Amino acid sequence: MTALIDARSLPDTTVLTPDLAIIGGGPAGISLALALADSRISIALLESGGMNFDPKVQNLYAGDETGVRYTALDAGRLRFLGGSSNHWGGYCRPLDEIDFESRDWVAHSGWPFSRATIEPYFKRAQALCEAGPWIYDKGADAVSAPLMQLGPGGLYTSWFQFSKTRDSVLPTYFGHRYEQDLRVAKNVTPYTHANVTGIRLAPGSQTVERLDMATLNAAGTPGKRFTVKPRMVVLAAGAIESARLLLVSDDVVKPGVGNQNDLVGRFFADHPIPRDVATLVVFGGPLAAFYGTTVTLSNGAIMRAAISPNSAFCRANKVVGSLTTVENPVDLDDTGKAAVITTALALGVDASDAKAYSLGCGMELQPNPDRRLTLTGEKDALGLPRLKLDMRISDADFALYRRTLAELGRQLLASRAGMLRINYDHREQWLKAMDWGNHHLGTTRMSADPKQGVVNPDSQVHGVSNLYVAGSSVFPTYGSSNPTLNLIALTLRLGDHLRKVMA
Amino acid sequence: MKRRDVIAGVAAMGVALAAGVYRFTDLIEKHYLPTPYDDLLGKLTDRKQAAKLGAKVSGGFDMQSQVARLRAVLQSHSLTEAADADIAASRMVEIDGWVLPQTVAWLSALAAKA
Numbered sequence: 001m002t003a004l005i006d007a008r009s010l011p012d013t014t015v016l017t018p019d020l021a022i023i024g025g026g027p028a029g030i031s032l033a034l035a036l037a038d039s040r041i042s043i044a045l046l047e048s049g050g051m052n053f054d055p056k057v058q059n060l061y062a063g064d065e066t067g068v069r070y071t072a073l074d075a076g077r078l079r080f081l082g083g084s085s086n087h088w089g090g091y092c093r094p095l096d097e098i099d100f101e102s103r104d105w106v107a108h109s110g111w112p113f114s115r116a117t118i119e120p121y122f123k124r125a126q127a128l129c130e131a132g133p134w135i136y137d138k139g140a141d142a143v144s145a146p147l148m149q150l151g152p153g154g155l156y157t158s159w160f161q162f163s164k165t166r167d168s169v170l171p172t173y174f175g176h177r178y179e180q181d182l183r184v185a186k187n188v189t190p191y192t193h194a195n196v197t198g199i200r201l202a203p204g205s206q207t208v209e210r211l212d213m214a215t216l217n218a219a220g221t222p223g224k225r226f227t228v229k230p231r232m233v234v235l236a237a238g239a240i241e242s243a244r245l246l247l248v249s250d251d252v253v254k255p256g257v258g259n260q261n262d263l264v265g266r267f268f269a270d271h272p273i274p275r276d277v278a279t280l281v282v283f284g285g286p287l288a289a290f291y292g293t294t295v296t297l298s299n300g301a302i303m304r305a306a307i308s309p310n311s312a313f314c315r316a317n318k319v320v321g322s323l324t325t326v327e328n329p330v331d332l333d334d335t336g337k338a339a340v341i342t343t344a345l346a347l348g349v350d351a352s353d354a355k356a357y358s359l360g361c362g363m364e365l366q367p368n369p370d371r372r373l374t375l376t377g378e379k380d381a382l383g384l385p386r387l388k389l390d391m392r393i394s395d396a397d398f399a400l401y402r403r404t405l406a407e408l409g410r411q412l413l414a415s416r417a418g419m420l421r422i423n424y425d426h427r428e429q430w431l432k433a434m435d436w437g438n439h440h441l442g443t444t445r446m447s448a449d450p451k452q453g454v455v456n457p458d459s460q461v462h463g464v465s466n467l468y469v470a471g472s473s474v475f476p477t478y479g480s481s482n483p484t485l486n487l488i489a490l491t492l493r494l495g496d497h498l499r500k501v502m503a
Numbered sequence: 504m505k506r507r508d509v510i511a512g513v514a515a516m517g518v519a520l521a522a523g524v525y526r527f528t529d530l531i532e533k534h535y536l537p538t539p540y541d542d543l544l545g546k547l548t549d550r551k552q553a554a555k556l557g558a559k560v561s562g563g564f565d566m567q568s569q570v571a572r573l574r575a576v577l578q579s580h581s582l583t584e585a586a587d588a589d590i591a592a593s594r595m596v597e598i599d600g601w602v603l604p605q606t607v608a609w610l611s612a613l614a615a616k617a
Contacts (some may be wrong), residue, residue: 151590279600338555339601345548346586346607406595409602414590421600 004081004183006050007194007226008215014226018044018189019502021211021230023196023245024237025049026083027484028470028491030174030182031128032234035495037185041502044228045182045190046213049080051175056220060195060380061241063387067371068431070270070391076438077238081192082175084238084438090163090171090302091482092131094122094489096321098311099364099479105318108267108367109477112448112457118489125488130164130172132301139303143295145288147305151414154313154407158323160482162294162302197382199233199249199257199467207466208233208257214382222382232466232502234494239268239440239473243373244387246444246454246461258444258454258461265373265387267445269478271362271437272393274430278359278405279330279421280412281340285353291326292357308480309404317407319400321364321480324408330358336421349416362437363401364480368392373443398430439483444469445476459494470494538617543573543610546582550614557608557615559599564612573609582606 020036022029025047033045049057057080063073070076077084095115102110126134135142139159147157163171182190198212211233215223235242243265247256256264289295294304307324314320332340336356344351365371371392375385402422409420424430447453450462455474461467470491472483479486533551538544547553576585589595589604596608603611 335556335559335599336601338552339598339603341549341552342547342556342611343586343601343603343607346582346604348583406597406602410590410593410595413586413602413604420602422597422602423600425600 004179004190004192007191007213008217008223010224010226012224012226016044016226016228018042018228018230020044020232020234020498021046021228022234022236023211024083024235024241024471025081025175025190026236026238026471027085027174028487029234029236030082030178031125031488031491032236032470032495033185033188033190034128034178034181035492036498037181037188039187039499041187041498043188044230045188046194046196046211046228047081047190047192048195050192051081051179053078053080053086056218056381057216059220060216060382060384062380063389064376064378065389065391067389067391068393069434070389071436071438073240073387073389076436077240077440080175081179081190082173085172085174085484088163088171088173088484092126092129092161092163092485093159093323093481094136095479095481095486096311098314099321099477099481103314106320106366106477108369111476112446118486118493121489121492122485124492125485128172128488129485130177131161131485132164133299135159135161135301135303139305142297142301143288143290143303145290148282148287148291148307149415149417150408150411153411153414154309154317155307155404155411156310157305158308160304160306162304164300164302195382196245197384198251199235199245201249201252201257201464203252205252206464208464216381220381232468232498234468234470234498236470236491238471239443240373240387242469242471242473243443244375244384247373247375248384257467258464260463261451263445263452263454265443266369266371267367267442267476268371268373268389268391269365269367269441271439271478271480271482272365272397273360273362273435273437274424274433275360275435276327276358276423276433277324277361277401278423279332279336280326280357280359280418281332281336281354281420282357282418283344283349283351283354283416286355287326287357292328307408309407313407317403319404320366322361322401322404323480324359324361324405327358327360330356332356339421340419343413343419347413347416354418361401362480362482363397364478365393365397367442367477368394395427398424398427437482439472441472441475441478441483444473446474447476458497459490468494468498540570540613540617543570543577544614544617546577547610547614553611554614556598556601557611557613560608560612560615564609564616566613566616569609570613573606573613576606582610
């Protein structure tokens with residue numbers, strides 16, 4: 001059994017020479033290490049934190065923000081083994097096929113391959129997420145209560161599945177869940193408290209020569225320095241930190257590694273989660289429980305329904321992805337009651353048992369190169385420049401989702417099942433209700449064209465033969481699905497690629 | 504006077520009083536003055552609630568043209584048929600955020616203004 005090595009115990013001049021260095025012990029890094037655990041590839045898994053939260057380590061994440069209000073950079077992610085899965089809500093849903101397409105109404109959209117390319121990896125990703133049997137859009141057949149009736153149109157009931165709840169332990173926290181598996185893997189050596197401070201290229205700039213490493217003392221001051229000289233490097237530090245490490249590593253290529261086209265850190269995205277976006281009235285009484293909360297099926301799957309636009313509606317109406325969820329029961333004001341009475345009477349529907357609910361959502365943002373991370377002059381305890389995020393959300397992002405909600409309202413009336421109020425009209429209203437998924441996306445986007453992306457379709461950094469990026473930072477377009485399941489599937493694909501190129 | 508005559512008289516007065524309250528006050532049912540749009544407003548089962556909803560129309564309601572359109576639709580169709588046709592054709596209008604069939608929305612606005 002391999003021990004987890006605390007890098008603070010390494011001698012100062014240590015040089016590690018694994019075949020593969022994985023930077024970051026979050027869901028991507030751990031999934032990749034486990035995917036290669038039966039190979040002959042020696043792997044160093046380099047995690048900055050320890051096994052638990054440490055505020056001094058966490059402070060390495062602090063940064064500045066400008067633009068619309070957003071989660072602080074040291075609050076929306078976690079820097080210890082398991083990474084941000086340590087505060088994961090457990091939501092799983094595969095990206096839709098349309099999410100991979102180049103959509104002519106969405107600038108900069110499209111992946112270099114279709115969903116079919118990562119489809120073979122979904123079930124293994126599902127297993128790593130401990131999300132039960134693969135059901136998703138066959139959820140209607142798996143649950144016993146009826147779905148919300150929607151007339152013909154653009155939206156349908158879709159499904160989340162959830163990372164398994166084990167006893168009182170909430171979703172799979174990858175560090176705690178897979179610590180033992182990492183220890184058992186003979187070719188994997190996990191290092192904790194191992195911070196990468198630079199990705200150093202060989203003078204020709206075509207390959208990574210070494211990783212500069214540093215530890216942080218318990219007092220939060222710089223500790224030891226050591227070096228890792230791997231054959232291959234996979235950067236799996238999350239969409240914010242991966243971009244930061246590329247940007248700070250500018251000794252050979254001045255704008256930073258992989259940044260010859262000024263793309264690293266651009267196209268940052270997240271899923272806006274505005275609250276109470278709409279009021280849903282169901283004429284016939286309460287909705288099935290799985291709309292408002294999770295239900296556990298007899299086969300162990302934990303599911304919750306959401307309302308999603310179908311691809312035909314997205315194309316015809318030029319909207320992007322969204323997942324609308326039923327939240328809390330609410331009371332209607334006098335105007336709401338008047339709307340329900342008037343409409344129900346007009347349609348000849350009995351609404352005497354009508355129930356009203358607040359709706360929430362997760363929205364897809366359109367890619368925006370100006371929503372970006374840049375380095376600041378301020379430095380962290382290890383001497384690395386901190387980041388500044390310019391967070392933006394356009395009026396068009398809200399307008400597209402509003403169009404989707406209007407269609408939901410129309411379909412409810414068409415089926416005589418209910419009706420809908422859209423609660424926000426102005427940008428200020430949306431922003432006031434805004435929350436974020438903390439799904440960091442897009443900063444090292446994937447494209448076959450080096451002028452359009454930081455990594456190629458194999459997740460290799462353009463122009464650097466032995467450097468890859470794993471995680472949702474490579475998503476060039478985002479969809480509305482929660483990223484964890486999808487980034488793990490993509491990482492498992494990268495694992496297969498590395499097996500081939502490192503054989 | 505016989506006892507049954509007294510009871511009959513009191514009952515008659517009661518009925519007359521109730522009829523008066525119903526006809527000449529809004530305590531039991533709202534009474535509306537005649538308007539040029541009663542042929543349209545008569546399509547509403549609950550004009551009071553429709554007016555409450557229609558009062559939230561913030562602007563953009565051109566009464567003359569909407570009345571003409573409503574008449575064109577409702578002369579030959581029931582309100583339910585007109586609403587269904589709106590829904591099928593995506594002719595939706597928002598009042599205070601409520602997504603409504605256009606005919607229901609305009610009729611509600613008319614109820615508020617009439």
